[in-house]
Amino acid sequence: MARAWAEVSLGAVAANVAALRAEVAPAEVCAVVKADGYGHGAAPVARAALAAGAGWLAVAQVPEATELRDAGIDAPILLLSEPRLSELDEALAARIRITVYTPEVIERLGRAAGAAGPPVPVHLKVDTGMHRVGAAPEDVVALAKAIGAHPSLALEAVWTHCAVADEPDHPFTAEQLERYEASLADLAAAGFRVPLRHAANSAAAIAHPASRYDLVRCGIAVYGIPPSPALAGSVALVPVVRLATEVAAVKRVAAGDGISYGLRHRLERESLVATLPIGYADGVFRSLSRSGQDVLVGGRRQPMVGTITMDQLMVDLGPDSEVRVGDEVVLLGAQGEERISPDEWAERLDTISYEVVCAIGARVERRYTAS
Numbered sequence: 374m375a376r377a378w379a380e381v382s383l384g385a386v387a388a389n390v391a392a393l394r395a396e397v398a399p400a401e402v403c404a405v406v407k408a409d410g411y412g413h414g415a416a417p418v419a420r421a422a423l424a425a426g427a428g429w430l431a432v433a434q435v436p437e438a439t440e441l442r443d444a445g446i447d448a449p450i451l452l453l454s455e456p457r458l459s460e461l462d463e464a465l466a467a468r469i470r471i472t473v474y475t476p477e478v479i480e481r482l483g484r485a486a487g488a489a490g491p492p493v494p495v496h497l498k499v500d501t502g503m504h505r506v507g508a509a510p511e512d513v514v515a516l517a518k519a520i521g522a523h524p525s526l527a528l529e530a531v532w533t534h535c536a537v538a539d540e541p542d543h544p545f546t547a548e549q550l551e552r553y554e555a556s557l558a559d560l561a562a563a564g565f566r567v568p569l570r571h572a573a574n575s576a577a578a579i580a581h582p583a584s585r586y587d588l589v590r591c592g593i594a595v596y597g598i599p600p601s602p603a604l605a606g607s608v609a610l611v612p613v614v615r616l617a618t619e620v621a622a623v624k625r626v627a628a629g630d631g632i633s634y635g636l637r638h639r640l641e642r643e644s645l646v647a648t649l650p651i652g653y654a655d656g657v658f659r660s661l662s663r664s665g666q667d668v669l670v671g672g673r674r675q676p677m678v679g680t681i682t683m684d685q686l687m688v689d690l691g692p693d694s695e696v697r698v699g700d701e702v703v704l705l706g707a708q709g710e711e712r713i714s715p716d717e718w719a720e721r722l723d724t725i726s727y728e729v730v731c732a733i734g735a736r737v738e739r740r741y742t743a744s
């Protein structure tokens with residue numbers, strides 16, 4: 374039996390997809406399951422999201438799509454960046470909706486797709502200001518013509534990505550959408566029909582109705598996490614993951630003694646100290662040691678003490694705890710009335726909740742629950 378586990382509530386995934394659908398209708402929901410479903414497990418999350426009415430899936434890398442196909446998933450899968458030229462055959466075999474933004478990939482894909490069968494749908498990405506990937510707006514018409522020159526390809530969508538949607542009052546989102554619409558207008562003027570338009574991530578889908586278009590690409594919200602603390606509560610999201618372990622040892626430690634590597638934490642009073650079989654190799658960031666992040670045990674908050682090690686960490690239970698070896702300990706999620714959110718860790722770590730859940734290690738067993 375695993376010493377640490379992540380309970381993943383597929384019922385919560387379904388509830389979140391349903392809440393997002395209700396919010397963005399008539400736009401469709403594309404569930405983003407890149408990076409192994411943000412650490413939750415791509416295929417189980419994908420199946421739950423599709424069953425709850427998501428029409429699309431999205432991944433970052435070609436092998437992630439192949440994995441979903443191998444798991445028997447048949448839904449449309451969008452690849453969020455251009456594949457490498459060496460991956461085009463695999464991308465075609467996996468029937469991916471391939472994102473394109475360079476003439477080289479369009480040319481090679483057009484030839485690789487061949488004349489047999491219906492045209493391969495592609496999604497042309499325009500960079501409206503994030504400057505990560507995508508075509509410059511002034512190149513969009515030429516790229517659409519390049520796609521049109523290949524009977525083996527069909528322009529299914531033109532899309533973009535928002536850089537600051539998680540800051541609801543930031544004016545740049547509206548500016549990006551204006552640039553995006555200018556590209557759509559250029560394409561219409563050049564005679565291109567664009568069946569699908571999409572621009573929103575979770576934050577935009579929730580906070581910027583104008584960004585919803587035909588499809589919203591939601592990742593973090595599907596996992597029940599608000600895209601930013603500023604957006605908490607705007608759509609009712611249900612937390613999906615609960616990271617837990619069990620007490621491996623309890624010992625009484627004298628006042629003044631040090632705990633863990635470096636003996637950096639000294640006990641102010643005699644205390645019972647629990648050892649948990651989970652460490653930074655499992656995604657419990659070593660830098661949480663500095664802040665004394667709490668865990669939940671016996672339904673109460675108790676602080677981590679001493680340096681978090683690769684495989685284990687220690688918790689101060691206080692001088693007269695009832696906690697025993699084998700008791701459940703929750704690091705993320707609820708126990709009793711208490712809850713620790715990924716945002717609580719993120720704030721202490723000066724990062725975002727996304728990194729917290731993506732970091733849950735491969736050694737942590739994923740346990741899927743229907744409820």
Ligand SMILES: *Cc1c(COP(=O)(O)O)cnc(C)c1O
Pocket residue numbers: 405407453534573574575576590591592593594600
């Ligand atoms: C990861 C990603 C998303 C999903 O973003 P969330 O903030 O998790 O909803 C959407 N679109 C693109 C291009 C992405 O890379």
